[in-house]
Amino acid sequence: MAASKVDLLIIGAGPAGLMCANALAGTGIDVRIVDKRPVRVQAGHADGIHARTLEIFESYGLRERLFREGQQVHRAAFYDTSPDGGIMRLQRAPAFDAPSARWPFAITRSQAGIEAIFADSMESRGLEIERPVVPTSLEVSENQELLEDPSEYPVKVVLKSAGCSDDASEVVQARFVIGADGGFIHIIMPRFANTTTGAHSWVRKTLGISMIGEESEFIWGVIDIVPDTDFPDARNLCVVHSHAGSALLIPRERDMLRLYIQLSNADVVDPETGRVDRQRASPQKILAIAQKILKPYRMNAVGEFDWWTIYIVGQRCAEAYSRHERVFIAGDACHTHSPKGGQGMNASMGDTHNLAWKLAYVVRGWARMALLKTYELERLTFAKTLIDFDRKFAAVFSGKDTPDISHEELHNMFLENGEYVSGVELQYAVSPVVVNDHQAVASKLSIGKRMIPHVFIGAADAVPVDIQDKLPADLRFKVLVFVGDITDKDIANKLQILTEKLQEPDGFLGRYDHAGQVFDLLGISASSKDAVDYTDFPQLLRSHRSKILLDDRDMHARVGGGGFQAYGIDPRVGAIVVVRPDGHVGLVAPFDRPDVVDAYFGGFMLPIAAAAQAS
Amino acid sequence: MAASKVDLLIIGAGPAGLMCANALAGTGIDVRIVDKRPVRVQAGHADGIHARTLEIFESYGLRERLFREGQQVHRAAFYDTSPDGGIMRLQRAPAFDAPSARWPFAITRSQAGIEAIFADSMESRGLEIERPVVPTSLEVSENQELLEDPSEYPVKVVLKSAGCSDDASEVVQARFVIGADGGFIHIIMPRFANTTTGAHSWVRKTLGISMIGEESEFIWGVIDIVPDTDFPDARNLCVVHSHAGSALLIPRERDMLRLYIQLSNADVVDPETGRVDRQRASPQKILAIAQKILKPYRMNAVGEFDWWTIYIVGQRCAEAYSRHERVFIAGDACHTHSPKGGQGMNASMGDTHNLAWKLAYVVRGWARMALLKTYELERLTFAKTLIDFDRKFAAVFSGKDTPDISHEELHNMFLENGEYVSGVELQYAVSPVVVNDHQAVASKLSIGKRMIPHVFIGAADAVPVDIQDKLPADLRFKVLVFVGDITDKDIANKLQILTEKLQEPDGFLGRYDHAGQVFDLLGISASSKDAVDYTDFPQLLRSHRSKILLDDRDMHARVGGGGFQAYGIDPRVGAIVVVRPDGHVGLVAPFDRPDVVDAYFGGFMLPIAAAAQAS
Known part of the structure; x- marks a missing residue:
């Protein structure tokens, strides 16, 4: 045979x-x-x-x-x-x-x-x-x-x-x-x-x-x-x-x-x-x-x-x-x-x-x-x-x-x-891929449910886009960094501190981004489209110029805006949201706690080195 | 050769x-x-x-x-x-x-x-x-x-x-x-x-x-x-x-x-x-x-x-x-x-x-x-x-x-x-295919310009649809009968009189509908979706159940409504609008004047009999 x-x-x-x-x-x-x-x-x-x-x-x-x-x-x-x-x-x-x-x-x-x-x-x-x-x-x-x-x-x-x-x-x-x-x-x-x-x-x-x-x-x-x-x-x-x-x-x-x-x-x-x-x-x-x-x-x-x-x-x-x-x-x-x-x-x-x-x-x-x-x-x-x-x-x-x-x-x-x-209310229970310790940080974004659709606009081109279209079923985890108005110096500083932390070698990006194919980072800001350029955001969040979104109306005021409110995220505080490859929210973490994200991925991922040893 | x-x-x-x-x-x-x-x-x-x-x-x-x-x-x-x-x-x-x-x-x-x-x-x-x-x-x-x-x-x-x-x-x-x-x-x-x-x-x-x-x-x-x-x-x-x-x-x-x-x-x-x-x-x-x-x-x-x-x-x-x-x-x-x-x-x-x-x-x-x-x-x-x-x-x-x-x-x-x-404001001048004698009947629908997009809902299924999607470039003239609320007996009677007139053999339907391929009739009513069924409309206006539209909100009140107003048509009076195969408004006629529509098509069409004789 x-x-x-x-x-x-x-x-x-x-x-x-x-x-x-x-x-x-x-x-x-x-x-x-x-x-x-x-x-x-x-x-x-x-x-x-x-x-x-x-x-x-x-x-x-x-x-x-x-x-x-x-x-x-x-x-x-x-x-x-x-x-x-x-x-x-x-x-x-x-x-x-x-x-x-x-x-x-x-x-x-x-x-x-x-x-x-x-x-x-x-x-x-x-x-x-x-x-x-x-x-x-x-x-x-x-x-x-x-x-x-x-x-x-x-x-x-x-x-x-x-x-x-x-x-x-x-x-x-x-x-x-x-x-x-x-x-x-x-x-x-x-x-x-x-x-x-x-x-x-x-x-x-x-x-x-x-x-x-x-x-x-x-x-x-x-x-x-x-x-x-x-x-x-x-x-x-x-x-x-x-x-x-x-x-x-x-x-x-x-x-x-x-x-x-x-x-x-x-x-x-x-x-x-x-x-x-x-x-x-x-x-x-x-x-x-x-x-x-x-x-x-x-x-x-x-x-x-x-x-x-x-x-x-x-x-x-x-x-x-x-x-x-x-x-x-x-x-x-x-x-x-x-x-x-x-x-x-x-x-x-x-x-x-x-x-x-x-x-x-x-x-x-x-x-x-x-x-x-x-x-x-x-x-x-x-x-x-x-x-x-x-x-x-x-x-x-x-x-x-x-x-x-x-x-x-x-x-x-x-x-x-x-x-x-x-089917929109289906909520998965707590598990290694559903961690709800910090639900309050995005109070209306139920952890375990699918990411709620909402229209944002591209920082680079002001083109309206539903957040779900940034979350394709491409086997990647989407890490959404929700940040307030970056023209506020305090917020810009906090974002700078966060991006520095994210780049530390023992963070999730350093440990789990196998073949560079695991994570897709997006930045979503409460800044007005008239106040900022996509180039104002840290390079880490914009592997492509389409990766920065704004919670603002489009050029014809037809759609967009109100996203932070819809998700229950305080723009003065921000949040990190991890969306699983199937579109379900797996984790919400406080803005200043990338270690929570590290721990989440540590719960089910193998570090790059260990995987390399095994093979 | x-x-x-x-x-x-x-x-x-x-x-x-x-x-x-x-x-x-x-x-x-x-x-x-x-x-x-x-x-x-x-x-x-x-x-x-x-x-x-x-x-x-x-x-x-x-x-x-x-x-x-x-x-x-x-x-x-x-x-x-x-x-x-x-x-x-x-x-x-x-x-x-x-x-x-x-x-x-x-x-x-x-x-x-x-x-x-x-x-x-x-x-x-x-x-x-x-x-x-x-x-x-x-x-x-x-x-x-x-x-x-x-x-x-x-x-x-x-x-x-x-x-x-x-x-x-x-x-x-x-x-x-x-x-x-x-x-x-x-x-x-x-x-x-x-x-x-x-x-x-x-x-x-x-x-x-x-x-x-x-x-x-x-x-x-x-x-x-x-x-x-x-x-x-x-x-x-x-x-x-x-x-x-x-x-x-x-x-x-x-x-x-x-x-x-x-x-x-x-x-x-x-x-x-x-x-x-x-x-x-x-x-x-x-x-x-x-x-x-x-x-x-x-x-x-x-x-x-x-x-x-x-x-x-x-x-x-x-x-x-x-x-x-x-x-x-x-x-x-x-x-x-x-x-x-x-x-x-x-x-x-x-x-x-x-x-x-x-x-x-x-x-x-x-x-x-x-x-x-x-x-x-x-x-x-x-x-x-x-x-x-x-x-x-x-x-x-x-x-x-x-x-x-x-x-x-x-x-x-x-x-x-x-x-x-x-290109949306392009207006063609008066000609045999652009007749503007009755502009006032649909005051905001400029004759000679393209039909203005607007969302209506299907009377049969309450599915929202843009009027332009009912006007495909299929070589047909679309004859849109805008009628008020047909639960009003007076309006229903007038509609009945109109549809009888439309079926007279010397009207445009009788004279110019070559091979049954020239005209597509649609009924657009100001009635509420809760008050009427598509079966309440005269058969003539519904060659298919999708041909009757209502000027109402959809089931989730997200879109629709306000169409009569947007087109400047008085729902108590109604109007007949002829849209050319290229999407431009060719004629607006008073609701009770199908003879105006007959005359429009008489201006450039050949009657069926004459065409048959010629061939």
């Missing part, structure tokens, strides 16, 4: 696998990604991209295409039974009430379209998906010495091209493996549906990791159609409760509409076996139920059904996210829940966005193995909250078990959870 | 030719575009894209790439001599003060980059540049009957592939020809410069059309460098007057800087012949002068010069823009002026943006030949104002002839002309 070595093998090229592969493509880390499907997914599947995921896409330079190709969803509408037996609108509201989001709405786009964005981006940097390829065995060494040495290859995976004989198999020795092989694993064809409870991960099963949780009794059907309709909210997210059942409508790109329709047991359960029988369901049947629910409005399908399926709501979560921090599972492989919150794909991509940079640092020998433990800490905790939320949400949605919950309560629940659903 | 026929032959694939070719690619009109250069321009040339041109790019779906690849220029800085003999900054200001612009700044990008955007866009719709191809003869029939029949081919052009024998020539019979072959016609290589006064158009010379105007004595050198500098305004547009001469600095993409440096006769004129001698100039020499002008600041070049040239300022304009409205000239072929206003490329692209749709309408037999006369009317008039402006501006800039003009005056001149330079 052919044999090879690789830094990272990713099994599964859905959104979770692709997010990671794209993050590492072209960075010098040796990555392979394999998928059992012979071709890309063509339609259907998950489709909602929430506000935080939009920010993440932007950090990889992928948002513009998503906006061009997707449908923006800004508004929700709530319908209930009307006195005449039909339905009537109770209220409209923002679909996702997340004021801190840079783009406070969702984008819908088929999973196929999302995957194409990643695949095209990766391919432009030389990384292609190998398909159809299946793993046939996976072994992780139990040798502790091997496991602890990141330069070793303790995982053995046998890969086989689907349709080929076993002779054509290949043995891959990997330093790390990601199982991103959960979710809907069959090839979806129009007019062909599978019932599924998700989370059929071969990697997870091979590792013997259990899913914890349960299935509910709620059965839902999904159809994607181009509607011919007089329903006035066909371009809004709609929640409909009627005598004929419940429906959720999601507007989609290219005039499509996705309908989630609650099915009764009578619709799809075989009375003899008591099991869901996919043969009993059809898109026509689901549409017919939708038509009953939406009466008196017309809802017909123009042309063919683009995609359809039925599913049983289940909320389950893997008991662990890795084996020895050498094989990880991510995405649907480790959590499954109702698709109606639109969380699945977002959570999946969030997993590997979190994991990718950590793997890069360990593979390169720059950080300790222990950094990888924070993946489970951060993402499993999140998955648990997600599943709790979803259990509540799905039950209210389905309605059967909660007859005492009024539509007002459903409505309120929807609105109150806008920030949660949008 | 090979022979062929074509609807439109474009000679010259610079910005003017490409704008037209791209506008018509894929529309079913048979277009060819040839260029004498064997390969695309690689560097240098014009580089400034002003605010109105940004809007035009957006209307073709090309702005995003320009933003990604170009450099935004928001700020200007003014320097003059300092008491110690160096220079000092007098003031900073917005580089282009154009509050009504959607993007109130400029983008700099090499001409090569601009041409690539067009070429890639065209190629995706099946139109490629033929190169290197030169015309060797051009004849226009004088037969009046042929000339007046748009289906005839009265222009004969012989094309030859450069480097091939005459035997390989091809005779092309064209219905229309555009000579977009002015400007810098040589291949630019690093370290190779030509003096030029521009406007070397073979087509114009062949037609015997003269240029009117004169050259000045001002000689300027241009270099594109990546600077190593401590000059604090290297990322702003800078105007520098010093004892050592004048300079203009333009920040460019990829950290480049363009320097325009005034040269003295001693620098470049051969004392024996009195003529400018290109051999006497070199980029090193130009940089050395720049270094003197910018003292005490450092200004060195990192690596090679990206491009350089020298030129003599001249302001000249063609006496006519066409021969019989069958052969047109456009761009540098018909106007030449100082590059420092950054107007050249913008004016060139504006010419053919204006011409393309008119040609399309005449070629298709939908509009009268006379429509083409408005090209010269609109663009030659504009060129004359441009040249007057440039003469004044260039003189002040060069300074020699106007010792009495202070830097304050220069500064003010710069600022006061921001809207002019940005």
Whole structure:
């Protein structure tokens, strides 16, 4: 059998696998990604991209295409039974009430379209998906010495091209493996549906990791159609409760509409076996139920059904996210829940966005193995909250078990959870990469949450720029030095003292800036654009002239200003903020305490000398 | 010789030719575009894209790439001599003060980059540049009957592939020809410069059309460098007057800087012949002068010069823009002026943006030949104002002839002309396609100017959208029906009466909507998003659910609202606004006077029946 070595093998090229592969493509880390499907997914599947995921896409330079190709969803509408037996609108509201989001709405786009964005981006940097390829065995060494040495290859995976004989198999020795092989694993064809409870991960099963949780009794059907309709909210997210059942409508790109329709047991359960029988369901049947629910409005399908399926709501979560921090599972492989919150794909991509940079640092020998433990800490905790939320949400949605919950309560629940659903309020717990001892120094910049977007202007060119655009997902830590008005001599002196300290050889810059690729320093000043030049700032803070920002209005007073206040930073005092490569605030330190920053990086990084000795 | 026929032959694939070719690619009109250069321009040339041109790019779906690849220029800085003999900054200001612009700044990008955007866009719709191809003869029939029949081919052009024998020539019979072959016609290589006064158009010379105007004595050198500098305004547009001469600095993409440096006769004129001698100039020499002008600041070049040239300022304009409205000239072929206003490329692209749709309408037999006369009317008039402006501006800039003009005056001149330079205030004169009898009905929407950008929200989805994004350059006339709050019964009734009138067979929709491709109707209402559905509007106004807009805030109250006020339309009265395919307001009509709209289109369109008879 052919044999090879690789830094990272990713099994599964859905959104979770692709997010990671794209993050590492072209960075010098040796990555392979394999998928059992012979071709890309063509339609259907998950489709909602929430506000935080939009920010993440932007950090990889992928948002513009998503906006061009997707449908923006800004508004929700709530319908209930009307006195005449039909339905009537109770209220409209923002679909996702997340004021801190840079783009406070969702984008819908088929999973196929999302995957194409990643695949095209990766391919432009030389990384292609190998398909159809299946793993046939996976072994992780139990040798502790091997496991602890990141330069070793303790995982053995046998890969086989689907349709080929076993002779054509290949043995891959990997330093790390990601199982991103959960979710809907069959090839979806129009007019062909599978019932599924998700989370059929071969990697997870091979590792013997259990899913914890349960299935509910709620059965839902999904159809994607181009509607011919007089329903006035066909371009809004709609929640409909009627005598004929419940429906959720999601507007989609290219005039499509996705309908989630609650099915009764009578619709799809075989009375003899008591099991869901996919043969009993059809898109026509689901549409017919939708038509009953939406009466008196017309809802017909123009042309063919683009995609359809039925599913049983289940909320389950893997008991662990890795084996020895050498094989990880991510995405649907480790959590499954109702698709109606639109969380699945977002959570999946969030997993590997979190994991990718950590793997890069360990593979390169720059950080300790222990950094990888924070993946489970951060993402499993999140998955648990997600599943709790979803259990509540799905039950209210389905309605059967909660007859005492009024539509007002459903409505309120929807609105109150806008920030949660949008993902912008996700906060990681304290760990070596989240240190919150000095939160008060930037009181409104919650340590562990993503960096809040805000527009500043370039000191060199007065061009407005969102701070998030200075924090690309380029595997670097961004060290933001917030300094007051440097025309104040006292402040200028303090800045001078700080930059001198930062250049001491035993500071973090001297100890941890491996290959000069770990840190990106930025200076953000409260000075007025008319009072200072970028050349007035210490050279250390301006490796490039674009690195100095001002908290001021742009030349047309359209945007900018108020950033120090928005972040809760006193301009007379200043602050140092460390943003992790995934955009989360990892540390806030007092302006005059670069030693706090040294200690932060000391908590998980390897010093340059030690790394050199090890290699 | 090979022979062929074509609807439109474009000679010259610079910005003017490409704008037209791209506008018509894929529309079913048979277009060819040839260029004498064997390969695309690689560097240098014009580089400034002003605010109105940004809007035009957006209307073709090309702005995003320009933003990604170009450099935004928001700020200007003014320097003059300092008491110690160096220079000092007098003031900073917005580089282009154009509050009504959607993007109130400029983008700099090499001409090569601009041409690539067009070429890639065209190629995706099946139109490629033929190169290197030169015309060797051009004849226009004088037969009046042929000339007046748009289906005839009265222009004969012989094309030859450069480097091939005459035997390989091809005779092309064209219905229309555009000579977009002015400007810098040589291949630019690093370290190779030509003096030029521009406007070397073979087509114009062949037609015997003269240029009117004169050259000045001002000689300027241009270099594109990546600077190593401590000059604090290297990322702003800078105007520098010093004892050592004048300079203009333009920040460019990829950290480049363009320097325009005034040269003295001693620098470049051969004392024996009195003529400018290109051999006497070199980029090193130009940089050395720049270094003197910018003292005490450092200004060195990192690596090679990206491009350089020298030129003599001249302001000249063609006496006519066409021969019989069958052969047109456009761009540098018909106007030449100082590059420092950054107007050249913008004016060139504006010419053919204006011409393309008119040609399309005449070629298709939908509009009268006379429509083409408005090209010269609109663009030659504009060129004359441009040249007057440039003469004044260039003189002040060069300074020699106007010792009495202070830097304050220069500064003010710069600022006061921001809207002019940005192109957003360009107003076309009254003609069959600009009818201003009812200006008062939309008092702030100047007829003849481009439609003012403003954010509305979709009635169906509450998604905010700029009105300009509903006015793409798709060759259609947009008929905007501005109606007040339709929950007011009186207003709803009036709307009902209007839509009935619009559907009468002798109205403009019945008479002029050739192939259903001429008109795009939109409804814009003052109703609140909470009070109405898109389904409340007459079907006629919503060929698609995205066609109804509301003058209201978006779901997060971030944008939108105030549109009726901004346009000076009384919501109790309403208005009908016709926007031409190039984005200019062609007509404002009272709400209850669709006959005014009928008359407008009757002024230049052919009725469907007549066109059918003619064909």
